[in-house]
Structures are given as structure tokens and as C-alpha cells.
Amino acid sequence: MKLVRLILTCLSCLLLFAVTWAVVAAAPADWSEEALLWAEGWPRYFSLSDDGMRVVALLPYSGDGNDSRHVAVCEKVGGVWQQPVVVATNAHYSDEGFQTLPQRTHPVISGDGVTIVYVGYTGETYGAYMVTRQPDGQWSAPALIDTGLPNTHYWISLSQDGRTLALSDYPFWDTRHIYVLTRSGDSWSAPLRVTPEEGSLSGGAWPSLSADGRKLVYIQNARVTFTEWVEGAWLPP
Secondary structure (H helix, E strand, C coil), X not given: CHHHHHHXXXXXXXXXXXXXXXXXXXXXXXXCCCCCCCCCCCCCCEEECCCCCEEEEEECCCCCCCCCEXXXXXXXXXXXXXXXXXEEEEECECCCCCCCCCCECXXXXXXXXXXXXXXXXXXXXXXXEEEEXXXXXXXXXXXXXXCCCCCEXXXXXXXXXXXEEEEEECCCCCCCCEEEEEEECCEECCCEECCCCCCCCCCCEEEEECCCCCEEEEEECCEEEEEEEECCEECCC
16 A cells, blocks of 8 residues: 555656646746836836837826826837837826826827827817827827817727727716727727716726727726627627
8 A cells, every 4th residue: 555655646746747847848938137118217107019019108207297298109129128209298197185187197009009099188178199100110299189078088998900999088077988989091080989878887987998999898887897899889888
């Protein structure tokens, strides 16, 4: 009996070694060394392209007021991260105890790394701005997207190709609603409201699109809510 137990123990050890070796052999290569992108407290309000070669971020300590914060892009070229390039200067950030709308900008970059959208100050309220990468590698000037919404929530989402945008309005006292816009060239469609006007599932914020822009998850009254674009319409959430 002792011999049987010893054999079983040895077999277990061999099996454990084989599994461990297989996991180690299948593990990806080691991580690269750290690369410092920004020396002044890079914030958590950033977005990375799918290939990990471009990152866009809000620089909260830039500018001279809450509505003059900078949005910067950093690119990896030839294995080396380049200096951040400022592409917008009307982003918003406030660390005050009582936050004003829209609290802070969360810039997003499309998965393909070509389109950036952020919420910025228009001079009167807050709207969604688009910045695109040009064929020569330069970034365009920010262009305000005509959503027709009086105020825009700071959390937005882009599809992988940057041609579908999900956002919500940001009324002071009324119900927030989720809208989806699609782009052809540099022109955006009118916003299509996704959330019901009335009922237990009305309203929502914090949208997150799937890569193809056809599935959408958002928060509605502290609940995770899902809808999908099927046959030319968004399904009831």
C-alpha cells in the first residue's frame, strides 16, 4: 500500500511539473521596460488604440482654468515613444469638492488609432469634438460635432473604426438619455436616441460600444443595460 501511495505521489508530481512547464512555455514574452510618457502626473483619463501604439489623455494640470485643459496624443514610432502632442486645449477638469458639469473630460481614441473624440467647452456649454489623423501623420484641428444636444456627458464611446459614437446628454435636472451617431466622411448623422423616453428603463449614461458599433452597454439607474442594432433599429434595452 505504501508503494502504491509513493507511485501515485510521484505521478502527481510529474503531472504537476508537466502542466507547469506547458503553462510557462505558452506564456507570452516578458514585458518591456517602462517608458515615461509624461513627467507631470499622467492621469487616469486616457484611451489606448488597439495596437497599443497611440494613447490620448487629458492633462489635468495644463491650462489656466477648468475649461482650458489640454488633450494630448503620444505615439510609438520605431519602438520609441515620441513626445506628447497637444491636439486640443478646451478640455475640462476640476478637482473641486462640488463638481460642475461635465466634471472632467475623458478623451477616447478609436481602436484603429485614427479618430479622437472628447468633450470640450464650447464657450457656453459642453459638446463633443472630433480630431482625426491626417495622411501626413498630423492631427486635425478639433471640430465640434453638431449633436443638437444642449450639454454633453463626459463619458463617451467610439467603435473600432471611429464611425459610430455613443454619448448622452447632461441636463441639470432632467433625465439623461443615450444617443448614437454614425459618421460618413467627416459628417455625422443626427443623434438617434437609444433609451426609452418613459418607463422603468428610460434614461442612461456611461455608454460603451462594441468594436463593430452594433452592441451597446450603459448604466441605467445603477443597472447594467444592453441593447443591439438589429435590422435597422436598436432593440428594446
